[in-house]
Every structure is written in C-alpha cells, then in structure tokens.
Amino acid sequence: MERTTVAVVGGGPAxxxxxxxxxxxxxxxxxxxxxxxxxxxxxxxxxxxxxxxxLDELGLGPSFADVPHQxxxxxxVVTDGGVATMADLSRLPGPHKxxxxxxxWDFLDLLADxxxxxxxxxxxxxxxxxxxxxxxxxxxxxxxxTPDGERTxxxxxxxxxxxxxxxxxxxxxxxxxxxxxxMDVWWxxxxxxxxxxxxxxGRFSRGVGLAMIPRGDYYQCAFLIRKGTDRQLxxxxxxxxxxxxxxxxxxxxxxxxxxxxxxxxxLLDVKLDRLPRWHGDGVLxxxxxxxxxxPIGGVGINLAVQDAVxxxxxxxxxxxxxxxxxxxxxxxxxxxWFPTVVTQAFQRRIQDSFLRPTLEGERSGTAEMPRPxxxxxxxxxxQAVPAYLVAIGLLPEHAPHFARRxxxxxxxx
Numbered sequence: 568m569e570r571t572t573v574a575v576v577g578g579g580p581a582x583x584x585x586x587x588x589x590x591x592x593x594x595x596x597x598x599x600x601x602x603x604x605x606x607x608x609x610x611x612x613x614x615x616x617x618x619x620x621x622l623d624e625l626g627l628g629p630s631f632a633d634v635p636h637q638x639x640x641x642x643x644v645v646t647d648g649g650v651a652t653m654a655d656l657s658r659l660p661g662p663h664k665x666x667x668x669x670x671x672w673d674f675l676d677l678l679a680d681x682x683x684x685x686x687x688x689x690x691x692x693x694x695x696x697x698x699x700x701x702x703x704x705x706x707x708x709x710x711x712x713t714p715d716g717e718r719t720x721x722x723x724x725x726x727x728x729x730x731x732x733x734x735x736x737x738x739x740x741x742x743x744x745x746x747x748x749x750m751d752v753w754w755x756x757x758x759x760x761x762x763x764x765x766x767x768x769g770r771f772s773r774g775v776g777l778a779m780i781p782r783g784d785y786y787q788c789a790f791l792i793r794k795g796t797d798r799q800l801x802x803x804x805x806x807x808x809x810x811x812x813x814x815x816x817x818x819x820x821x822x823x824x825x826x827x828x829x830x831x832x833x834l835l836d837v838k839l840d841r842l843p844r845w846h847g848d849g850v851l852x853x854x855x856x857x858x859x860x861x862p863i864g865g866v867g868i869n870l871a872v873q874d875a876v877x878x879x880x881x882x883x884x885x886x887x888x889x890x891x892x893x894x895x896x897x898x899x900x901x902x903x904w905f906p907t908v909v910t911q912a913f914q915r916r917i918q919d920s921f922l923r924p925t926l927e928g929e930r931s932g933t934a935e936m937p938r939p940x941x942x943x944x945x946x947x948x949x950q951a952v953p954a955y956l957v958a959i960g961l962l963p964e965h966a967p968h969f970a971r972r973x974x975x976x977x978x979x980x
Contacts, residue, residue: 569721570722571597572724573723573725573882577730578602579671581853581855582600582728583679584872587685587970590682590686592883592886594886615872615959616661619667620662625681625966627678627681635673636667637765637783638666639766639767640656640665641767642654653950654950654958659955691711694718697711698738709735724849733856736856743842744843751792752862753797754789757825758784775790777789808829838861839859841858841859860911861914866957873906880964882899
C-alpha cells in the first residue's frame with residue numbers, strides 16, 4: 568500500500584490550495600484528481616480579492632500576473648430604467664479592488680506548479696477515488712482507479728474536496744441538510760464586442776434571468792431557469808432558447824446564432840446544502856463537499872479556498888505529530904461555520920424573496936427597480952458592502968506563516 572499523511576480528494580481550488588499549504592508545512596500530502604488535466608469548461612473562473620491577497624502572501628502574485636486574465640470592478644444589473652450598480656469593488660480596502668476572471672485550469676496549473684516544488688507534495692492525475700479504506704469505523708485511506716488499474720493509498724487523514732457530489736462524503740456516511748433552490752443554470756458563451764461593458768451584468772424578467780460575465784472576447788452567460796425544467800425547455804429547441812435570450816438581452820441578439828444547438832448549452836444542477844458535521848474519524852470535508860453554495864454572488868470558490876487555508880493552519884502541526892484526532896478536525900468546522908451559515912442564509916433570502924417569485928412568474932424582475940437596488944444608487948457608498956461580502960467575505964483567511972514566501976516568478980510546467 569502506498570502511503571501519505573494527508574490524502575486530498577479533488578484537484579479543484581480548495582484541494583490544490585490545501586495541498587500546497589500543507590506541503591509548505593512539511594506535511595506529506597497527495598492530491599488525487601480523477602481527470603487527466605484541469606481542462607473543464609464552465610467552471611467557476613473567479614479569483615476573488617481575498618484570494619489575490621492570499622496569492623501575494625504565498626509569493627505567487629508575479630506568476631499570477633503572467634496568466635491572461637480580466638479584472639472586474641463592478642457588478643451591475645440592467646433594469647428597464649437603465650444600468651444599476653449593485654457592488655462597486657473599487658471601494659474595497661487593500662491592493663486588490665477587483666475580481667480577476669481567469670480560466671480555472673490556468674489557476675489550478677499555477678497552484679500545481681508551485682506545489683510540485685515542495686518535496687512532500689504528490690499530484691496524482693487520472694486517479695478517481697472509488698472507495699474508502701477503513702479500520703473499524705476509522706477512515707485510513709482511499710481506493711482509487713487509474714488507467715493501469717485500482718490502487719490503494721493509506722493516509723492519516725482523507726480530506727474531501729471533491730465538490731457537491733462528493734464521493735468521499737457519501738462513502739463516509741455524513742448526513743447532508745438540503746435547503747433547496749428555485750433554479751438551475753444553463754451555461755453558454757457568446758462573442759463580446761471590445762466596446763461593451765467590462766463589468767458583470769444581470770438581467771431579470773418574468774420567469775427567466777440572465778447573468779453575463781465578461782471574459783475578454785466573449786461573455787460567459789448564466790441563463791436561469793426554474794428548477795427541474797431542463798428537459799422541457801430543451802424539447803422546445805434551440806430557436807426557442809435564442810428567442811428567450813434575445814427578449815431578455817436584445818443587445819446580444821445578433822450573435823446568438825453562435826449557439827448552434829443546445830449541445831452548446833450546459834446544465835448546472837443548482838444545490839444549496841450543508842453538512843451538520845463536516846468530519847468523521849479520519850475524514851474531513853471542505854468547500855462544496857461540506858457546503859454546496861448557490862451561484863448567487865459567485866462566492867463558492869472564495870469560501871472553498873478560505874476553508875482550505877483555515878484547514879491548513881489547523882491541521883499542519885497535528886499532522887506532523889501524528890495527532891489528527893476528531894477534536895482537531897472539529898476545529899476546522901468551528902472556524903468556518905459562521906461565514907458559511909451567514910452566507911448561505913443571505914443566498915436563501917435572495918432565493919426566496921426575489922429569484923423564486925421572479926422565476927415562477929409572480930413578479931416582473933427588474934421592470935421596476937427593487938427598493939434595495941434603488942437605495943444603492945441613491946447612496947453609492949453602500950455599494951462597498953455587497954462588494955466586500957462577494958470579493959472578500961465575512962472571515963477572510965490569510966496564509967499561515969509557514970506557507971509565506973517572497974514574491975517570485977516560478978517556472979511553469
């Protein structure tokens with residue numbers, strides 16, 4: 568049996584950040600990613616202001632600056648009365664007054680290249696975890712499938728960072744509390760003209776909603792549909808889809824022909840849930856495996872990264888001593904419980920008071936500017952509040968001292 572101290576399942580932002588930080592603490596860590604590369608489309612491509620600060624603290628700021636990306640400084644909605652600003656990130660404290668939009672695979676490749684410089688780090692690609700190894704009730708490792716067959720990796724701790732459909736969470740038998748969601752999301756992209764807004768845009772009408780994220784020469788678009796209507800809407804065909812989008816955002820009607828079929832439109836099954844207990848004996852969940860977030864505010868990646876930083880700070884010393892007890896794992900959940908619960912409560916409030924009645928056709932979306940949005944326009948300084956909640960968060964985590972490095976450009980693989 569191969570062996571490591573910490574086995575991290577899932578090579579997304581949370582898994583890669585945790586792997587890098589633990590390796591810099593001298594802890595043996597292996598990250599298992601089921602795919603052969605990080606190239607997946609329509610993943611969260613936002614790197615928030617707090618994560619940019621974290622990269623600076625890790626000495627990775629210059630390397631990140633070399634990765635092609637765009638900066639978003641405002642979040643706006645289009646109402647019948649014009650464009651209204653919801654969040655003005657230029658009012659944020661600190662050096663990063665923006666959110667960086669970067670393909671997630673580039674961000675993950677950067678983290679992987681940095682982590683590979685540490686002797687105690689191992690990245691296993693094409694390694695799909697298919698089960699847990701147990702000794703009695705304690706988790707002692709994972710079984711994973713590779714192109715060459717099945718293998719076993721022993722570990723003092725298994726960390727589930729494998730997303731909202733976590734196989735580790737399921738195998739560990741950890742109960743999930745589900746809050747429900749009124750919508751699913753269709754992801755697609757359309758060309759963007761150089762003279763068009765470079766900020767995130769939202770548009771809502773009776774029964775539908777659209778968010779548009781500028782990504783250089785294209786918009787990454789999220790078309791909101793009522794929960795469970797994917798099959799019904801796909802049966803209506805691509806022309807009906809184009810009409811719906813054009814009615815909502817007529818300024819992009821001229822380029823919707825680039826959506827050749829509904830195969831170009833990908834479904835995100837939206838979930839909002841949380842584990843009452845994030846850990847068991849020998850296993851810990853972080854990120855979406857512990858708390859699946861709604862796309863509202865695009866904060867899921869930020870919370871997942873902050874979970875990883877908090878986990879690294881709590882776990883590093885006990886891992887070196889061989890003392891990764893359930894009491895230690897519980898400290899991670901206690902640290903991250905407040906920002907998780909409050910953020911999800913905020914998302915549920917928006918779902919219930921705005922998105923649900925809008926998507927069910929009970930209200931007309933932004934035909935009349937909602938009172939909170941009107942208040943933000945009247946007092947622009949208030950736009951700093953949603954900007955802070957989205958781009959930094961309620962409890963931002965900073966790099967522990969053992970992981971900090973002087974700024975430098977690393978050699979990219």
